[in-house]
Amino acid sequence: MIYEQTQHDLLPHATHDEQARQNFVQSLKVHLATSVSPGNKAVYEKRAKPRFERENKRVPQDRHDVRRVMKDEPYYQTWSALLRTSQEMMWDSVATSVERQLPALIERAKRNGKTSGSLTLNPSMPIPAYHTAVDIHCQPGAYHTETTTDDVAAGAIYDRAVHVYAMGRLGPMNDDLGASLAAYVKHQYPNFRPHKILDMGCSVGHSTIPYVDTYPEAEVYAIEIGAPMLRYAHARAEVLGKPVHFSQQNAEHTNFADGSFDLIVSHILLHETSSTAIRNIIRECYRLLKPGGMMFHVEVPQYHGMDPYDSFILDWDTYNNNEPFWGTLHDMDLVELATSGGFAQKNVIQTAIPSAFKTARSRTGLFQGGDFGGGGEWFVFGAVK
Amino acid sequence: MAKKAKGKKPTFFADPQVDKLMAIVMALAGEVSVLRERLDTVERLAENKGLLSRQEIEAYRPNPQAAEEREQWRTEYVRRVLRVVREELEAVERGETTPESYEAAIQAVSS
Numbered sequence: 001m002i003y004e005q006t007q008h009d010l011l012p013h014a015t016h017d018e019q020a021r022q023n024f025v026q027s028l029k030v031h032l033a034t035s036v037s038p039g040n041k042a043v044y045e046k047r048a049k050p051r052f053e054r055e056n057k058r059v060p061q062d063r064h065d066v067r068r069v070m071k072d073e074p075y076y077q078t079w080s081a082l083l084r085t086s087q088e089m090m091w092d093s094v095a096t097s098v099e100r101q102l103p104a105l106i107e108r109a110k111r112n113g114k115t116s117g118s119l120t121l122n123p124s125m126p127i128p129a130y131h132t133a134v135d136i137h138c139q140p141g142a143y144h145t146e147t148t149t150d151d152v153a154a155g156a157i158y159d160r161a162v163h164v165y166a167m168g169r170l171g172p173m174n175d176d177l178g179a180s181l182a183a184y185v186k187h188q189y190p191n192f193r194p195h196k197i198l199d200m201g202c203s204v205g206h207s208t209i210p211y212v213d214t215y216p217e218a219e220v221y222a223i224e225i226g227a228p229m230l231r232y233a234h235a236r237a238e239v240l241g242k243p244v245h246f247s248q249q250n251a252e253h254t255n256f257a258d259g260s261f262d263l264i265v266s267h268i269l270l271h272e273t274s275s276t277a278i279r280n281i282i283r284e285c286y287r288l289l290k291p292g293g294m295m296f297h298v299e300v301p302q303y304h305g306m307d308p309y310d311s312f313i314l315d316w317d318t319y320n321n322n323e324p325f326w327g328t329l330h331d332m333d334l335v336e337l338a339t340s341g342g343f344a345q346k347n348v349i350q351t352a353i354p355s356a357f358k359t360a361r362s363r364t365g366l367f368q369g370g371d372f373g374g375g376g377e378w379f380v381f382g383a384v385k
Numbered sequence: 386m387a388k389k390a391k392g393k394k395p396t397f398f399a400d401p402q403v404d405k406l407m408a409i410v411m412a413l414a415g416e417v418s419v420l421r422e423r424l425d426t427v428e429r430l431a432e433n434k435g436l437l438s439r440q441e442i443e444a445y446r447p448n449p450q451a452a453e454e455r456e457q458w459r460t461e462y463v464r465r466v467l468r469v470v471r472e473e474l475e476a477v478e479r480g481e482t483t484p485e486s487y488e489a490a491i492q493a494v495s496s
Binding site for chain 1: 386387388389390391392394396397398403404407408411412415418419422423
């Protein structure tokens with residue numbers, strides 16, 4: 001089942017062969033997630049775990065024990081090699097398509113928009129080391145690299161590749177993370193009327209747009225470190241007719257005044273930071289929120305209380321997909337993190353929320369590497385100031 | 386535009402050459418899929434234009450000569466795909482499976 005992505009005016013066009021290449025990657029990923037990856041559990045239970053117990057005279061304690069014994073299993077090796085290959089093929093199939101039409105995309109992005117949204121870039125802003133050490137999730141050049149004037153390539157690549165990566169399960173506009181959280185906040189706090197909303201680490205603004213729709217009377221701001229992402233995000237929001245104020249800022253230290261926002265959100269941002277940065281970001285959220293304001297961060301579940309095998313299979317990206325902070329984040333004590341940033345312990349929220357894209361097919365009901373969105377729900381970490 | 390993501394690429398098999406081979410095989414599998422989709426498009430367009438019907442394609446039965454030509458093509462194709470297996474056997478038959486056997490040839494022309 002291939003889901004069509006909405007061909008908005010900024011989305012790169014694919015030739016017949018480019019589209020077929022991307023379709024193949026998506027079909028390969030669905031097959032790996034539904035038919036190959038779940039077999040790793042049987043391999044673990046029937047072969048790897050007994051071998052670990054024989055060799056160590058104890059049961060595997062955590063994801064590290066499981067990883068050490070699974071890395072020698074041929075089935076796991078094959079799945080891993082196929083999944084890593086699918087990731088590289090995904091970026092390649094999209095990047096070659098974007099590169100072919102980049103001048104036209106840049107021109108389209110420059111067109112004046114219809115809304116009152118804005119774009120503010122800051123070329124002197126340093127790109128943090130946790131985004132330059134390796135290219136996050138193997139996107140060549142990551143979020144920030146520019147190779148030409150007014151470059152939008154990273155954004156164009158990301159918008160299309162996210163759809164392939166999630167196998168269409170983020171919806172035709174890739175907006176499920178934002179749509180799910182916005183729906184949760186609206187449902188949970190029906191009397192909450194935010195005037196100003198901030199989305200941190202917005203990339204192409206695909207998760208930002210649902211807040212414009214859910215709270216049409218609010219001013220929506222979005223920050224991101226990568227200029228090519230922001231140029232694309234701004235132009236994308238404009239062609240969609242959604243006013244958003246985009247600016248190039250690091251979420252650790254922004255230029256907004258104290259108490260600027262009623263609602264601060266992020267979507268799969270936290271796992272792409274660092275142990276130092278995440279504390280700065282939570283502290284910055286506290287500073288930026290008005291009293292009574294709320295922050296919510298969408299991720300996949302924490303490892304605490306999870307079976308060692310389940311945390312191991314969800315941890316694949318830490319070691320194999322250039323997500324170096326993924327595992328560390330998922331082991332963190334989030335209550336301690338929130339309180340260290342200034343929030344009261346009783347005001348910390350950790351919960352699972354359902355995906356807004358309820359009709360998505362090919363869901364596995366699992367949280368596993370290479371199966372983003374397969375679980376049908378998201379993990380939310382939040383706090384009220 | 387950079388093609389490789391910054392960061393050391395992991396390998397999973399005992400011999401990293403197998404990882405490379407897997408990536409090459411999957412790239413080929415991808416291109417087969419691309420060709421298949423293009424052919425599918427050609428068939429559907431041809432059908433829309435009334436040039437042929439896809440039922441005709443399904444119902445097509447090669448005459449004896451065409452069947453023979455196809456069989457020859459398939460035989461050659463399988464031979465090409467499995468070339469390394471055939472060559473492995475030839476090497477065994479000639480006794481050329483050890484590094485020393487080739488080094489002897491170098492010695493023979495160098496001394």
